[in-house]
Amino acid sequence: MNFSDRRYKFSSHQMNGLLYKVPEISLSQNLNENIEILKSAYNDCSDVVFREFIIGSQTNAVLLYIDGLSNTEEIDQHVLTPLIRMKCLSQEALIEIMKKEITVSDVKEIYTISDVFKQISTGNPIILIEKHSNGISLGLPMWEKRGIEEPSAESVVRGPREGFVETLRVNTSLLRRKIRHPSLKMKQMVIGRLTETQVIVAYMEGIAENTLIQEVTNRLKRIDMDGILESGYIEEMIQDSPYSPFPQILTTERPDVAASSLLEGRVVILVDGTPITLIAPCTFAGMLQAPEDYYNSFYISTFIRWLRYVFFFIALLGPSAYVAVLTYHQEMIPTTLLLTIAKDREQIPFPALIEAFIMEITFEALREAGVRLPKQVGAAVSIVGALVIGQAATAAGLVSSPMVMVVAITGVASFLMPRYATGISIRLLRFPIMILSGMLGLLGVMLGITAIVAHLCSLRSFGVPYLNSTATFKIQNFKDVLIRAPWWVMNTRPEFYSTEEGTLRRQTPGQKPGPSKGGEEG
Incomplete structure (x- = not known):
């Protein structure tokens, strides 16, 4: 027994x-x-x-x-x-x-x-x-609690500087300060046989789908564990496809992000003892959106978003494309550049695939070391370590200079991902695509991309297709995907989150901002 x-x-x-x-x-x-x-x-x-x-x-x-x-x-x-x-x-x-x-x-x-x-x-x-x-x-509770600070993982140049803390009631009060309407509902639950962790399910009554609220509540009720010490326990237990490398629940430490999700019709899950809040459902496009996109002007936000998309593909396919072209498709490289690469690789004993694996694994190890070390020395050790190891590996003839540059660009590209979970997914998928490119060339890269897209098409987040924003060719769904449209254009809520396409602003659709006839702001 x-x-x-x-x-x-x-x-x-x-x-x-x-x-x-x-x-x-x-x-x-x-x-x-x-x-x-x-x-x-x-x-x-x-x-x-x-x-x-x-x-x-x-x-x-x-x-x-x-x-x-x-x-x-x-x-x-x-x-x-x-x-x-x-x-x-x-x-x-x-x-x-x-x-x-x-x-x-x-x-x-x-x-x-x-x-x-x-x-x-x-x-x-x-x-x-x-x-x-x-x-x-x-009712006389009192214990030590951390003060409200700016989230270190979601820092912004322009925007609120406050973040969630480990105390549940402080977090609910931060949401109430953002949304002061009584339609903001907060259902309390207790999960964990021994820890009896308090969990709050927050939603906007009349905006969020009743079926979504009920589904989230039912999944939480089915959790049967000794203890819940962090929201990651709950995230893994309630997501639709736990074996997928892609996150199906959005996580945030920012009250403004949680409030904006509530206004869109999504459900926010707050867990006592952690500042990390869960938001469901989510889509793939939402994982590439940053809070600051909505605080800057729309053309600046659109430019940065396109830059983010470009570097997303570089972070995912950069080393794989280099290995495939260098191994099987040398005719695609300009002659001058090909001669330079051949000269650098003349003393390299490994094929391009092994060379890429050595550099990528070393870079990932340095990145994790920088995270685990104290803040005072973590960043310095990771940066200096990458420079020293890259220079030493090149001087020793283990890797070529072009490979060091490709891996460095790939690492910088992965830092552009606004969500840490999205960056982790890209880092994981980079390795199997590298193996396919080393075996089949660009055909292997295309097979990897096809497999990823097929997997994304099959994913669901609480019943919402993961690629819903881009799969349905409706203009209103693209206002906040490829571009960040002006606020006077984004006047409806996402149809796949809310009960109806309710108006987000009092301004009528198509009306441009400006002073009214009475001289006051419209």
Whole structure:
């Protein structure tokens, strides 16, 4: 019998050395019995505090909280002090009188032992009273949290500088600051048998498809794991094709990106304990769009987007095309350039494919080393390492100078990808295409491209085709794909996200911006 089979064989009130099963029983009117159950559950937990006191000099009670998760100053000032100083009380109306005496905004009653565990684990102290089968939960959580900072992985020259943090309620408040309409709905769920991680499903009522909301909720409910420590756990569990190298869920640390996705009719998933937020569904075109595209003028954004598309193909096919042409199609190279390359490769003992593999793997290793090292030395080590190793490999006759240049351009091209997950996909697919090009030349490159396109055509993200933006030849779908059209042209929502093509702006379709007849802005 393995551990997963044994852990649910425990009795409700005892430990057996492996895992304590939370008892689904009601609170008892006997205070000592409740304390005994809770102390047995929190055995060897030095941070759990049981503060016994007397309410109004006549009723025994206990205050239970976890040190470090609850605000002890507020507990002393607004809970213990007024309760201990209370006058003679009626036992029948004790709970209601206590609610009035406690100067805490969030006060609610609880009735089971499992409710006690859930409340104190979120930082809410619990009061249990003699001769009462219900307790009181106090909304006094307080723990250390990181301040709001600019996301390091999604920095922009122009745009908001705030990013999500690890605290769930801070993240929801950041969204509320962006979208202040009551149509923004946030459903709360708890996932993880042991971690009981809080998850928020956010969407715009009346804009997002009801079927999409229901599908996201159903997939989250089907997750059955011991713990959720990061949103990556959820992403892998709910995506349509988990074996695909392409990301099918958009991730972001930026509240403005999440807010814009909500306005388009997509669903945002916020996970407690991580700043990485999930957005579903997504398309391939969305993976090549950056937040700053919408903050600059449309012609600058269009130019940068086209530059991004060009370097996307260079990052994917650069080394493969070089290997194919150099190995099988030398007639495509100008004579002068071919003689220069032949002179550089005269002392190289490896074929072009092996040479490309050596440089690409070395470059990927240096990139990962730069990520894992401390920030103060990571960038310097990766850059200096690439220069030193490239120069040493060329001087030693292991690789040629043109190959070093091709790999360097390919590496720079991969840095232009606005989404880290997209860059990872390109880096993975670069190697099988290199193998095909080394075996079949340009025919192998074309076979690789055909296989990738066929795979992209078969992908779905919560029912939305991955190439939906480009597969359906409608003008309104291309306003934000190949170009970034002006805002007065992009006046409808994407039809494959929202319930209807609702107007994004109050301006009528086709109307250009400018002052109205009254002299005010239109």
